[in-house]
Amino acid sequence: MKQFFYLLVLLLSINITAQETLPSAEIKTLDGTSTSLQELGKNNDIIVISLWATWCVPCKNELDAINDVYTDWQDETGVKVYAVSVDDSRTVSRVKPLVNGKAWDFEILLDTNNDLKRELGAATVPLTLIIKNGKIVYRHSGYTPGAEDELFEEIKKHS
Amino acid sequence: MKKITIFIVLILPFLSFAQETDTDTENNTVFSQFLNNLSGNLETNAQWYTNDSKLGEFEDPIAEFDLRDEQVRVNSYLRLDYNFLKNFSVGLQAESYEPLPLINYYPEYNDTQIATYYANFRNKTLDVTAGYFYEQFGSGVLLRAFEERQLGLNTVLRGGRIKYTPTDYLDVTALYGQQRVAFDVSESDIFGFDANFDISKVIEIKGVNRLNLGLSYVGKKEDFTPPVDEFDPSYEFDTTDFPEMINSYSARLDVDFGNVYFKTEYALKGEDVSFIPPALPGTGVIEGKYFDGNALIFTAGYSKKGLGISSTFRRLENMVSTAERNAKDISSLEFQFNMQNLNYLPTLTKQQDYSLANIYIYNVQPGLFLQNFGGQAGEIGNIVDVFYNFKKGSTLGGKYGTKFTANFAYWALLDAEFDQAESTYSAEFLKFGKRLNRDFNFEVRKKLSKNWSSIFTYINSIVDKGVALGGNLGTDGDIKSQVAIVDVTHKLDSGKSIRMEAQHLWTKQDRKNWVGGTIEYVANRRLAFYVSDIYDYGNDNEFSTETKAHYYNVGGSYTKGATRIALNYGRQRGGLLCVGGVCRIVPENTGLTLNLSTSF
Secondary structure (H helix, E strand, O other): HHHHHEEEEEEHHHOOOOOOOOOOOOOOEEOOOOEOHHHHHHOOEEEEEEEOOOHHHHHHHHHHHHHHHHHHHHHHHOOEEEEEOOOOOOOOHHHHHHHHHHHOOOEEEEEEOOOHHHHHHOOOOOOOEEEOOOOOEEEOOOOOHHHHHHHHHHHHHOO | OOOHHHHHHHHHHHHHOOOOOOOOOOOOOHHHHHHHEEEEEEEEEEEEOOOOOOOEOOOOOOOOEEEEEEOOEEEEEEEEEHHHHHEEEEEEEEEHHHHHHHOOOOOOOEEEEHHHHHHHHEOEEEEEEEEEEEOOOOOOOOEEEEEEEHHHHEOEEEEEEEEEEEOOEEEEEEEEEEEOOOOOOOHHHHEEEEEEEEEEHHOOOOOEEEEEEEOOOOOEOOOOOOOOOOOOOOOOOOOOOOOOEEEEEEEEEEEEEOOOOEEEEEEEEEEOOEOOOOOOOOOOOOOOEEEEEEEEEEEEEEEEEOOEEEEEEEEEEOOOOOOOOHHHOOOOOHHHHHHHHHHOOOOOOOOOOOOOOOOOOOOOOHHHHOOOOOOEEEEEEEEEEEEEOOOOOOOOOOOEEEEEEEEEEEEEEEEEEEEEEOOEEEEEEEEEEEEEEEEEEEEEEEEOOOOEEEEEEEEEEEHHHHHHHHHOOOOOOOOEEEEEEEEEEOOOOOOOEEEEEEEEEOOOOOOOOOEEEEEEEOOOOOOOEEEEEEEOOOOOOOOOOOOOEEEEEEEEEEEEEEEEEEEEEEEOEEEEEEOOOEEEEOOOOOEEEEEEEEOO
């Protein structure tokens, strides 16, 4: 216990800044191509990453809500939303039919063994990130009704 | 309590630092450069177990602990990653379970140590790791090294791994390691090889979007010391052909025709020992007879905009695979805590979100138990999911559209015949034995107006008593239940909202009818409170050890940037706790819980 506290105190004593480098964990597209947040960050100006799962009610609420206004968001800011499913092999086969069943327009990515989730330290989902020029500029975990409006305010701030 | 106070005090300064996005004033020193390349996260789950007027005094369910009645316990995880020279990274994870792990955790988690560490080099074609690494081959039917903190599972491998991707249509992985077991590693060596060919990138086949072939090999080597027969110490165990080395193979094929897709995987697990229950005479393992296992998984799906259907058939025969063979023994602590699993065989039923829907649930039965019960060899069954979106403006869609989900699952024991005197068995290939689970789930999500939305759920399930409550399978009858849930959210002004949930469970078995409810108030996107209760009001079992009880909970959470703090007080229902397809029986308890997570 003691060593752990020392480690914590050490961490606190150095003024920690927000995570700059993007996680390098390998994630896959629905057709099996490998990519990573580093690559997505490189190829896009401003993107939103949402970690979600088929069994997570607030995650689906968040993505449903964003999907309703996604066209407006894109018209105004050109933002692109990537929904990264952390479903493991128990539920990963539900991802594609669910996404189509819900008629979502996002790019869907898979983090089946949770490498990205671990690297981001996402204890819970949903976790929403805004990435601008290869850096995480905004991070929020959890979803509450209406939070998509505040997310859009943040997107506009950075676009 | 003192410890929790200290902890909170220590943690508070974190909040102010955690999300300092303002880096304009940053001076470009070596030190700040170092910090820029450093990232990490911290998770702490603390619990203060209190005595309960209904459940009695708090007592740790595991008798082995010296300090078993320690009522304040803290599990913490700190992960650090450091990137340098473009292609390199190093990292570690420190873990602390003090003074003891939370109840429900494997008792060897009882220290503070650096639990895992790694060094990694990665470029476009090569990815080399030394130290601890996570991995999954295919669907994980032969190998999955993963972490599930809520259950205290961490099957990360310590050794080395090379991933090589010479072209865009081929990748190969080779690895060697020992599996992590609490703060130690297994006494076995694991070898793995995996290759994926993306055939559709080499030859173009009309109408085929994707054609992917995967091949895996997993080997396990563990020395064997012949056991001594307690009643006949002069007896010598015949070690001829004893499988110290187990070789397993799997092949998989994914085909995607656009709207229609298929996924299939077949695995063959090498011969391994089978255990005899401790109550029976002998040396604990069946001598001279060793059994191989196999798995077949087949998924077919159809989807287009607004409609998705997926069906998965799976047959598992003798597929329990552990890093050390003793963890296969159902009387071992490792088996009871799902420790040392080398592969991942999730329960394929719908993962339930609501509390009453999680009482009578199925748990996967992949193992061979020749001498236990009447014998069992594995499971067979199917799960089907349907997703449909009624369009805006249609009769059922209304103004905002209606989202409909249906799910059906059926699981049974393999139909098999056992000769317990000879220690042999034979299982039918595609025949269903005793039914263990059958359930229907329906869910309708409907936005009612600009500020009102709702979710309606109905579940009709039959699950074997032995699975749901523990005991013999297929002999004690079923638990038939129905659950109805209404979940309504009302959006108020300026980020405020209120959510109400009403649940009811009908059953004539076990603890009879239940009722439950939740009210959640979101003050703003950072701050939320909730109160919930479930109550087995129908419980009139005269001889039941579990009397009627309210399982009440009240709590709140605060989220700012990358930091989240949640505080909860309440009584937890015991029973089967399932996280990500792994289930474990947990005891009831009452107490105060603090969860904290942050990243930087």
